[in-house]
Amino acid sequence: MKKLSAVQQKQQAAVMAAVTSLEQQALTELAGLVQCWFSLEYEAFPGSLLVRLQFSDDAALEQAQPQLLAWQKKFSGLMLKKGVVLKEMRKHLVMTTLGPDD
Structure with a gap:
């Protein structure tokens, strides 16, 4: 790696600080959450930037899905505190059952 x-x-x-903070909140508030992870191309x-909230199964994912917009807003706010403006917050956070290796 370069x-x-x-x-x-x-x-x-x-990004790591914001995702870690989001993950700590999400683990206490969302049932079935396994982890948060992200990918980005520095250029x-x-x-x-794409952050994923990974859930253990489809049932947990379906239960959390109605709260997606609220979590997108939370993440956007965390990034703003770090000096990064996300123009379209809905593009940067998704909920999934897939892990980083899937």
Whole structure:
């Protein structure tokens, strides 16, 4: 892997802090949540950022789905606190049953 530049390291640290905070909240409030994980392409940041809330099964996912917009707003707020503006918050957070290796 290519070594990250100082700017990319700052971007990664901001995203990691926001996702970790979101994950801690979500683990206490959403039944069946396994983990939060993200992917991004540094050259297209923040547009390429995608955070996933991973659930253990489809039933847990269906139960949490109505709360998706609220969690998207929470994540957008966390990123704003880190100085990153997400223009379309709905594109950056999804709920899924797939893990990072799937």
